[in-house]
Amino acid sequence: MAPPTGPRGGPQRTGGRSSRGGGISKRRHNPLKTDRDGDVTMDAPAAGRSGSGPGARGSRDGRGGRGLSRGSTRVSSRVAQNLRNYAGDGTVASKAQFNRTTLKILGLRSSKVADKPDGGLRTLLDFLERKASKDKQITIGKSILDGDYVWISVHKDDAQNILHLNGFVFTGSPLTITETNERMPNKEEQISKEAAETKQKLTAVVAKRYDPQQKFLDLSALGSDDILSSMGTFDSQNLAEKAFKALVHLASSSYKNSEEKREALQAVSLARNNLNDVDQVFSLAHSLPDLRRLDLSGNNLDSLSKVAKWKYRFRYLEELHLTGNPLVAQENYLVELLQWFPSLQNLNGQQVRTPEQVAAGLRALEPTPLPQFPSNLRDGDANVATIFLQNFFPMFDTDRARLVSEFYDEDSWFSLAAVPNAGRPLEWRSYLKFSRNIQRFGGAGRNPGLMQRLFTGGNLIADMWKALPVTRHPGIDQPGQWLVDCHTFPHLADPSGHGSAMGLIICVNGQFEEADASANLFGTRTFSRTFILGPSKPFPPPKHPYRVISDQLTLHDWKPQAEAAVQAPVVAPIGNPIINPAIAPVPAVAPAVSDEVLKSQMIQELSNRTGMTAEYSMLCLSGAANWNFDLALKSFEETRANLPPQAFITAV
């Protein structure tokens, strides 16, 4: 059985709805019901439901009304309903619906069915729908009985059919139907009227218990509150919890934003409320998450588990009182509480942490981006990556055809992905038609773009590159412009067809200037480009010992944040061979040494790798290495033998 809050086609209406669009069969459908209405032409709702049981109460039309929980007393139910309205967002905003028309109908009050528990509303609606549904089925939307008038909402195309019924006689009473631009009365507002008194009383309770000077809401000993007691709030546990929720909601909802609330309401007392689990007052954590002081003393919390629902809530809670609860007799409860509430400084009047400790602890809870190291070049003794990049980008800017002929063959793959990030208004048209962003491709492997936007073989690649805008990459030795990571790897296919070969993966992050002369567009674009290099095929005789097997270009137009610890360049200047490519040269621009977090991360990392103490790690990094991690590591290797035993965490 569907709940009474169901839509119009719910159980009450099944009799009348079962044969949509068939007016004749509807009348035949359930003759018994018509007897109850005393109107043989009526297509009445299901018999016997209305008026019996609590489900029919609280809602005048019995259609969209809230069902009240079974078993509650009538008074309790009403209070609970009212409380719920305030605890949640009681009022429902009336949204303008452009395709709806509102009609007012007069005449129900004087009809024969006005005595029905729902005022006869449902019977009237069925009558209207049936009479209006000549050419097509017409369904009435929202409806409400307010005073003498019935308000209904119908689709604007159906309004004429209903208005046509103006003057019809409904169970002995002529109907007056008019269109109106007035706003339909709100059911929730009706309930609010009934509940206004409750709200007023609760507001009075809050006002009485709030101290704006101390920013303190005293919800202690609610059981002895006269107003609340007189309202029957403590008739049941359920009701008491709802009352609490409503009080907290009233106290916390009058602020414009969370900052204002945080400022105005910093302390709450829930002392002497006979709480045996904070679950009963859990909503406090939702309504006042930034609370700084909380008094739970004199309750009946007998173990930490009874407070555990608030674990990791109240991030800013500095002061907590639990005296008078059985749990304070337990050992080690402090340790847990300190973990649960990272800002906690004062427990039961005792200082348990200093503000400095709290600050340090909170900082440690924040996520910290991974440390950034300079380029990591592991391209073997021949410095293949360095030499390749030194050749590649200048040639890409000036002579792409030659670049293809030198480094690409008929098996090379190229594709690009354009990822327009919000930010700089650069034109993406030149790239988007080629963009092979599989993330955006529907149908995964079946998408035709997978093949169409993949360029295999030097000829296709060269043709495609002609269509790309002119670019100018900075010199590979320019500081702060490049981040390059590369390493060799085995298991590529050997071009000879026998065995496997070594490959080199080069991941380049950088930016270039772009000029689209046809559109007169200029700008800087950021990109990532990944190359897989492998040995060249023996025939025809290659220009270079290696070729590009795969080239993926991603254009993302990323604007680095000012504080981002992007560090710098790495690749040695042309004609200045790198002695040890595993160790990046000193960046021309020192890393962001002002960034204390980064420094501490580097110290930690160096300490982890070398076993040196933090102090020595710092000395090593801040010395000649100038916060270049690789140099510091190198310097450590060189001076390792001379370091005193105390330089290491565990003296060897």
Next chain:
Amino acid sequence: MAVTDHEENVRRSAEAAKEFVEWYYSQLNQGKPVCSAYVDKNKSYQSASIKADITINGSPPITPEEWDAKLLSQRSPQTPSQPSTDPTTTNLMISPKVHFEIDSYDVHVINADYRAGATPAQLEKFGTKPGVRMMLMLSVSGSVAFGTTTGGSGDFDRAAATTTKQHLNDTFILVPNWDALSRAGSRNTRRYLVFSHTYRAY
């Protein structure tokens, strides 16, 4: 037919990439370990002594477990002081304060005749099938957002996260998971494993 094989390779590689990207970043966003995605954890590759090369923001190579630990420390730097011995159960309790958002990815087949780590039987079995024994190069682009969670709800606070955001460029070389390919019905196993991982977030 070479063309058909090429098309099959392209199709299968895109499917493998999709599968991998969806799984991998969902693990990261849930704070779950990803070390099982690397060849180091696979028996076939272990017996062939093949290990993954993982470089994070230019760091010297690390192991998959160290990568999981780094991810954990990125989420909550406090936790590494009490490292868990079992990386598979490490960080499930940590609230997702770091969120990876993927904007794009693309994949190329860089060796359609990959053999390393496979037993002769496995090679025989898949020897003639295109789109199976592939070495793939997958590049992923997106962002890493650093947020804070209020209370213990554990929900990622996007509003707070927008203030700290890094660009992400992740590059993987993927190789077949021979075990998953050989076993029938092993749908939930990773079909490709990471042989090389170059991570840059800046």
